[in-house]
Amino acid sequence: MADNLTAPSFNNSYDIAIIGAGPAGMSAAITATKAGARVVVLDDKPRSGGQIYRNVDASPLANSAVLGEDYLKGKQITAAFKRSAAEHICGVNVWHVGNNGEVLFSLEGETQRLTARQIIVATGAMERPFPIPGWHLPGVMSAGSAQVMLKSDGLVSDGAVFAGTGPLLYLIVAQYLRLGVKVKALVDTTPKTNYVRSMSEIAGALSASAMLIKGLGLMNEIRKSGTQVYRFADNLQVMGSDTAAGVSFCVSGNSHEIVSDHVFLHQGVIPNLNMTRALGVQHHWCEQQLCWKPTTNSWGQSSQSFVSVAGDSSGIVGADSAAAMGRICALGQLVSLGLMSEQQAVTEAAEDQRFMARQQRFRRFIDCLYRPIDQHRKPTDENTVVCRCEERTVKDLKQGFAQGGRDPNQLKSQTRCGMGPCQGRMCGHTVSELLADWRNEPVADVGYYRLRTPMRLVTLQELSRFTDVAPAVTPSIIHSTKSSSSGKGSSLEEKPQ
Amino acid sequence: MFRSLNDKQSQRSLVNLTINGMLVTAPQGQTVWAAMALAGETTTRLSPVTFKARSAYCAMGVCFECMVEINGMPNQQACLFEVKEGMAVRSQKITEQTSLLTSSEITPSDAISMLAENVGGHHG
Numbered sequence: 001m002a003d004n005l006t007a008p009s010f011n012n013s014y015d016i017a018i019i020g021a022g023p024a025g026m027s028a029a030i031t032a033t034k035a036g037a038r039v040v041v042l043d044d045k046p047r048s049g050g051q052i053y054r055n056v057d058a059s060p061l062a063n064s065a066v067l068g069e070d071y072l073k074g075k076q077i078t079a080a081f082k083r084s085a086a087e088h089i090c091g092v093n094v095w096h097v098g099n100n101g102e103v104l105f106s107l108e109g110e111t112q113r114l115t116a117r118q119i120i121v122a123t124g125a126m127e128r129p130f131p132i133p134g135w136h137l138p139g140v141m142s143a144g145s146a147q148v149m150l151k152s153d154g155l156v157s158d159g160a161v162f163a164g165t166g167p168l169l170y171l172i173v174a175q176y177l178r179l180g181v182k183v184k185a186l187v188d189t190t191p192k193t194n195y196v197r198s199m200s201e202i203a204g205a206l207s208a209s210a211m212l213i214k215g216l217g218l219m220n221e222i223r224k225s226g227t228q229v230y231r232f233a234d235n236l237q238v239m240g241s242d243t244a245a246g247v248s249f250c251v252s253g254n255s256h257e258i259v260s261d262h263v264f265l266h267q268g269v270i271p272n273l274n275m276t277r278a279l280g281v282q283h284h285w286c287e288q289q290l291c292w293k294p295t296t297n298s299w300g301q302s303s304q305s306f307v308s309v310a311g312d313s314s315g316i317v318g319a320d321s322a323a324a325m326g327r328i329c330a331l332g333q334l335v336s337l338g339l340m341s342e343q344q345a346v347t348e349a350a351e352d353q354r355f356m357a358r359q360q361r362f363r364r365f366i367d368c369l370y371r372p373i374d375q376h377r378k379p380t381d382e383n384t385v386v387c388r389c390e391e392r393t394v395k396d397l398k399q400g401f402a403q404g405g406r407d408p409n410q411l412k413s414q415t416r417c418g419m420g421p422c423q424g425r426m427c428g429h430t431v432s433e434l435l436a437d438w439r440n441e442p443v444a445d446v447g448y449y450r451l452r453t454p455m456r457l458v459t460l461q462e463l464s465r466f467t468d469v470a471p472a473v474t475p476s477i478i479h480s481t482k483s484s485s486s487g488k489g490s491s492l493e494e495k496p497q
Numbered sequence: 498m499f500r501s502l503n504d505k506q507s508q509r510s511l512v513n514l515t516i517n518g519m520l521v522t523a524p525q526g527q528t529v530w531a532a533m534a535l536a537g538e539t540t541t542r543l544s545p546v547t548f549k550a551r552s553a554y555c556a557m558g559v560c561f562e563c564m565v566e567i568n569g570m571p572n573q574q575a576c577l578f579e580v581k582e583g584m585a586v587r588s589q590k591i592t593e594q595t596s597l598l599t600s601s602e603i604t605p606s607d608a609i610s611m612l613a614e615n616v617g618g619h620h621g
């Protein structure tokens with residue numbers, strides 16, 4: 001059933017609908033179907049795998065081993081997923097999930113509908129925005145995009161500069177080098193202070209020493225290749241007026257410039273929030289990972305009991321923990337559905353829970369070591385673009401703030417920041433953090449944008465068909481807050497209704 | 498500029514499409530953005546305020562910088578679509594409609610009533 005590339009013949013109703021076919025979603029589906037649940041998995045990619053195992057079964061590369069053994073490992077899980085009884089609807093954007101378990105998605109410009117008693121959100125992560133001068137110029141892309149283009153289409157860019165911090169950045173540079181692609185320079189913005197601070201977490205990291213060794217191996221590989229590496233860089237800027245011309249930065253107070261028309265930026269990943277936000281589940285600010293996360297219990301269940309969140313969309317956990325969480329969420333929902341006893345679920349979840357606890361110690365170390373510096377998250381330069389869609393700069397936001405835009409929703413109505421097609425994905429975290437600084441209050445008190453359906457772009461034609469098809473959108477979502485943007489009152493995190 | 502490692506391209510069948518009027522051949526399954534990048538046509542849209550050229554940023558459906566016109570339909574994310582035989586891709590110049598439909602200022606019910614006003618003749 002899985003990886004159905006032609007028009008799918010899906011049923012109308014399921015026990016569990018899983019959004020996202022990465023390690024989290026696939027594992028959840030395998031566990032749930034084994035226990036007899038009727039499961040559908042929806043994903044916007046043409047094939048299963050998610051970010052890490054993208055195209056693992058259909059690599060455009062002659063030797064996909066250059067992508068590393070962590071990548072090839074994905075074949076086992078995609079194979080188990082395909083063998084499972086789960087239905088996989090691929091190439092579809094899920095743009096609405098209702099309180100009644102209704103799931104609406106676009107398939108080749110047509111809106112389709114199904115319902116499920118339980119929902120598992122496994123929509124993964126996105127790269128953290130990198131709001132520095134010039135980051136909006138053509139020629140600047142995220143480093144993850146370089147990897148996406150490599151995995152999906154076998155495309156590479158010679159002579160590019162990679163800048164920022166985090167394991168994914170070094171992985172992508174190493175993957176390029178293994179393919180013989182020239183990298184002009186790696187500008188590493190991990191500050192010295194992070195190395196010192198992370199030492200207090202090193203014991204946790206040693207308990208996952210295989211991963212630590214892998215990480216150090218990547219850096220060695222890059223250094224040995226002769227690629228120019230600048231460490232402890234700050235004040236990163238993209239040069240150029242209409243397109244990228246390179247980067248400038250400082251190391252110990254000395255300025256450097258590197259010319260290149262391709263700049264790839266990366267400073268870690270954050271949960272892909274738009275679905276859990278639109279579902280109205282409770283979120284909280286995580287200071288360790290500097291991101292918003294949906295609040296869940298140990299079964300991954302959110303504040304809306306029929307919604308569980310697994311994998312990187314619940315907070316950054318990495319691929320192996322994402323898979324473990326997917327299984328745990330599925331077990332929890334099997335209990336809710338009456339398909340498994342609680343006792344059996346507890347027994348079956350035990351090993352994954354122990355594994356995740358170990359991984360969390362390693363994660364603390366990684367989060368500490370690769371914590372992106374303030375300067376690159378909270379821009380101070382007035383002309384730096386914060387909202388790419390509506391071209392709102394730090395200056396525009398400051399003005400909006402002075403005029404009463406004290407929380408993200410008020411600021412949005414003052415300035416249009418966050419109102420464009422990306423629905424705040426590229427500016428939301430920056431805005432929360434900037435406002436917290438300006439108000440001199442914790443980010444948790446500042447909050448985030450209120451988001452609603454549709455979570456993705458839908459065409460007029462689709463919406464018009466959708467009005468014919470179903471009364472679909474649930475009242476709680478329709479009625480909430482035309483007034484939200486008129487910005488009265490509380491800036492506190494919204495509680496689930 | 499991006500280049501293709503070309504490894505398995507010969508194994509995939511090819512499709513013909515146009516990008517800003519230019520005839521391009523691309524392997525089946527390639528994303529529209531990859532085809533644009535290889536053709537050197539990297540401007541996807543113009544920014545809404547200063548009308549400056551923009552290009553794909555995330556290549557994974559998040560940033561919406563890669564919105565182009567595909568077969569006359571605006572606001573299509575080039576990084577999510579795959580090439581098809583006969584497809585016509587153009588850099589897009591408009592942005593307004595998109596912000597209308599996805600803006601969180603506008604609820605689906607608003608959008609639907611707006612639709613009812615604007616395209617009422619087509620349905621309902």
Ligand SMILES: Cc1cc2nc3c(=O)[nH]c(=O)nc-3n(C[C@H](O)[C@H](O)[C@H](O)COP(=O)(O)OP(=O)(O)OC[C@H]3O[C@@H](n4cnc5c(N)ncnc54)[C@H](O)[C@@H]3O)c2cc1C
Binds near residue numbers: 024
């Ligand atoms: C660009 C990028 C590259 C990465 N590369 C690596 C790597 O090489 N190695 C590594 O260890 N980690 C990598 N990561 C980290 C990665 O997030 C995790 O390792 C792992 O993939 C998380 O698994 P997951 O199942 O939680 O989510 P994912 O694997 O991200 O899967 C989520 C899936 O949900 C889909 N989706 C999201 N929203 C919708 C929607 N509305 N409708 C339909 N489908 C939707 C996504 O397209 C995706 O296929 C990468 C992250 C990013 C952002």
Ligand code: FES
Binds near residue numbers: 554562
């Ligand atoms: S490049 Fe970001 S959405 Fe396509």
